[in-house]
Amino acid sequence: MKLLERITSPDPSVRNLSFDSWADGQPENELLAEAVRLESFRRESQNLYDRVRALIFLATLHRFQLGAAATGTALIPYGAVEHIRARRFDQAVSELLALQQRHGASPALSSALAAAYRGLAFQTLADQVRRSVREFSGNRWMFRAGHVFDYPLRLHPDLLAGDSHPVLHETTPVRMDLTHSAWSDIFFLAMDYPEGARVINISVDLAVRGSGASPRPPVESFCRVIDEPVIRLVSVDLGASADIASLDELFDFARDYLGLLKAAVIASGLIPSGLEGSGQPLPTVLERLTGRPGLGIEIVSQVNDIPKGSRFAVSTNLLACLIAVCMRATRQIRSLTGPLDEEDRRIVAARAILGEWLGGSGGGWQDSGGVWPGVKLIAAEAASEGDPEFGISRGRLLPRHRLLDEVTPEARRRLEESLVLVHGGMSQDVGPILEMCTERYLLRSGREWEGRREAVALLDQLAAALQAGDIKRLGQLTQSNYDGPIQTIIPWAGNAYTERLIAACRAEFGDEFWGFWMLGGMSGGGMGFVFDPAAKPRALARMPEILATAKRSMETSFPFAVEPVVYDFSVNDRGSTAELRTEGDAILSVPYYLLRAPALLRTEPRLLPAAQRAELIRFARVHRDQTDTLFDRMMPRDDSPVTVAGASLQDILTENGFDAAAHELLRAEYRARRVGLAQNRLPASTVIEDVRREHVGPAVDTHETIGRQALRDGKLAMVTMAGGAGSRWTKGAGVVKALHPFHRFNRHYFSFLDIQARKAAAARLPHIVTASYLTAGPILASGARVSRGRSIGLRMIPTVADLRYLWEVMPQQQLDAQKQKVRESGRASLLNWVVQTGEASDYLDNLPSQCVHPVGHWYELPNLLRNGTLKQLLDERPALQYLFLHNIDTLGAEVSAAALGQHIAGGAAMTVEVIGRQFEDHGGGLALVNGRPRLVEGLCLPNEEIEFSLSYYNTGSYWITIDALLKAFGLTRATLGEECAVHAAVRRMAHRMPSYITIKEVKKRWGRGQEDIFPVAQFERLWGDMTALEELPCAYAEVPRRRGQQLKDVSQLDAWVRDGSAADIERLLRTE
């Protein structure tokens, strides 16, 4: 049974056959023939999900099977790259297939086809979800109301009654999922496989333990009329507020921290989507809404102390809470106060999905579960006639919620007595996991598909245990869910930190620890630990310490966002509910006034509008106990972060040999635009061509013999570069990527460094790890032999010109329409930030370690000379002649006798390993520059088109002859001991190397786990530029892709496992 039949067969047992069981091991011609059938099927099929499955089959076929089997050499046409970047996936496919027809299949073409098919599959799915959300009954009108005369809503009269405007207050619990049946709440998945999409989730109230508060609904919102014709948005928890005076401002989501409130205002219909770009004045719309000129609306959000990444879907439930309050105020929900009825909850949930789409975020369909009370089973439903999804997908967009009344109060009480809820402190992006999950589902990959079925079956057992109040059994089941299906499907849902916590609980509580409960999409943030009720008080007392100890030991290798916390919790039996505060009670929350009142109190009381004065009087009457807190808020504080950052920043700079004079010079040059992104590029007159076959030497059998001998003679050392901050791996979180235990092999977690060290040990080689200010301490503590960095740079605020160049001139992958809109609005704010902060000024407003940067890997090898590591090594091993230098994340890089032999036989000073270019390889490559072969960085190519005409990409792995390198530096083994000579040599060489300005992303953490990402400018020098030196003869060797590819992004992990790279390492570790 070939692939197409696995899509079209009416027999589920055929449809559920895995992709791999046919595709693995097929010859190229069979694979191509099947690709042709699938391509023609996906173009003709009327069924959305059949099309998507065919697209994912095609993407996988090209990415893995054809990518490995194809023998052609055709390169990727730049036109196709541009189509993919602009999300014109179909056009890209056509262009690539036409080329494949003419020149035959090649790994490069297949890689681009894989990207285009994958992009098209996810675009098709996302478009369908968007259509379904817009077509959901009750949402459609909002897209039609395009003029103020079409505006159909009126404010509830009770909100306009009385002298002081009444306050409508909504509170909503958050949801905790007992099981999501292996992420079955992903829209794509539930709409294709409704029978497998089931979730049990529980609405809970929370309080951070130790805060003195009792559990209460974690999210709240307020809505009231104000005497100004604006929409005032206030986020109490983020400390942000804005008076929105125009529609354009309202639809500008990423302009400030109020994107979620804006999405709620729009998704609730208060200001319907159709009004976007209509040019209507907002005060006129507000006049129609309130029935009076000069009035506006204030909407306030408040999260009660729950840090981000809690896995309780706080943001979705806050969105739902805001939507509910706005819908009540505009009479779209029948009852102004009290709980919601089922119909109202459904429309609020549908609007929350719409709001998430508007705001460019997205969650699963169970996330708004807090709107419902108690324990509920949420299950997808098959689409039937009359549904917008009917005939398109098998399932409906919105699931059905059934309250599990059979879970008795006694069972709930037992649950409350056993479960300890915590936030482990990590806040991670679940996005890549959800995409992996969708792909694996569509491919029905053997073990993963089995895991999914197991997870679906587990739900019934969990429900039964909960109904029986058998919490011990429940704990065992949640633990086996985590150990089994969850990590079988997505190994990265678990992590070493979580494992350590589980082990600590087991060790300390033995049989009294009943099991671990993963909440949400992945572990590390919100988590549950189930204990014998007798042990729970002890567990509550001990968990803070267990969490803190584990965090302390791993915080350099894991991106922790907040300090871990333990919660008190209770099951919420009301769901989202509202009250109306009138007359003397018409005030908002204390935190609201702590945020807003200081500004009002600085105004002369007689100048305050009467309503505000009256409100402050009411607040003062009710909350006189807040005087101290208010006083503190009003007085200036002496803990200015800049001073603190500045002081310790200076320490870091001094300790790491910061060259202030050189920095001043660079900053002046940058400010004067003499250096910058545009200036990185080589002159347009430079002739850059692809190398010819003869420039890349193949390894031959005799090389292996030479290499073996050299290894036996102890002529080689391995140098692993680990000075970088791994910006892409953690999106600028500033952790030591080398130490991140990113994958589990044979039940144990291994970090990048563990793997590289094992490889060096297996080959019995001396192993040096080069490190920077950021990574040296932790790497040293791990026991590795470290070459300390001696160079550091201070980050700068980029120039507007550079940011525009980055976003407008340099190639960018366009996002889905709404996400792109949000991205552009965010970029506009960043440009404002740059102007306000000062272009090309020093970046100081962050933790000191986030203000400095490593200055590029060029320095890592010269640092070996400067800090004496190489001399020491040569003293220890005089026979040493060669170095194998590679990046920490080039996991396939290993010492191969053939490669070493090839380097020795070639006689070059340095041999560079290159791989055949594929679609995802960006950043330069091997080229003939003015007739001479050398590596060129992507940064300096005059245009991007050239990059795709280069056949080879640099792997960042180099074989180096030590004496030849020293010679190029003007040194010898003898002069290595002369510090001054070495410093002068390195400085001389550094001056000959180009400095590139790059823009990197850096995270700034604030509040309760909130994160902002800022672009910062830094300079770097890159080792590849050594190949441009006349006096350093270089050779180039093509190596297999698995050996040369680097793991830069978490989203690459899935492909890294699928292409067999992980298995290679597992074999290596097992052999050892």
Next chain:
Amino acid sequence: MKRKAVITAAGPGQRHLLHQTLATPDNRRPSIGDFLLELLGDSVGEAAIVIPAGATAHFEQLFGHAKIAVRLIEQNEPRGYAHALLQARDFVGDSSFIHLVGDHFYLANQGDSRSLVDELVQLHEAEKCSVSAVSPTREALLLYFGAVGGPALRPNVFHVETVLEKPTPTEAERSLHAAGIRQGHYLCFFGIHVFTPGLMSILAESTENSLSTALQTLARRERYLAAIIPGRRFDIGSKYGLLQAQLALGLRGADRDEILTMMLELTAR
């Protein structure tokens, strides 16, 4: 058999509405009250007008010369529309009755000689059930009207299953389905109904003062239809409603060009 009709005009601000006059193309100036009685035509023998408490003298003057018998019924307390209609319970007795709201001005489509009320009465007689005239109305105006939803029996005639008073478009989209109606439009009450006496019983039992709630009950208890009738209605109680009604009436006659020219002049200034 001559039927009875009930016109409600007891709402706040309605004291003077029926007295308002409109200029007709044949240069008459009948009052809204006259228009309403005229609309009832020959099929109605007697009409009751429910008016605010203490307004009998004010209205007697208006209906003193009516062709049909007019009975003025005062609503002693201002307890809403449904309560106002219930005041006519004794008047209608056990018979079906025609009901018109007094703050609307009705206009048959130009060139259509059929009487709007007769059309509805005929349907009532054929189907032996309550019938309400409805008009497809765009969603932005939902907040002014009651609206119905239900399956179509035949073109322009619907079996009412749901009645909502001034729904939001959100509610309307979810609950008021009617086949063949343009997207974003809903079947809103036209202001003319023929009710069975069963409605009066429901109103008497109901604790809510909402006609729509009573009609929802009616739809559950009895067969209840809605029909799109060929005409337009103007809510003369709303801002510029009377002006709109006057313009619509004027533009149908020989003075059309004159009115358009006048409007253009006003616009140009």
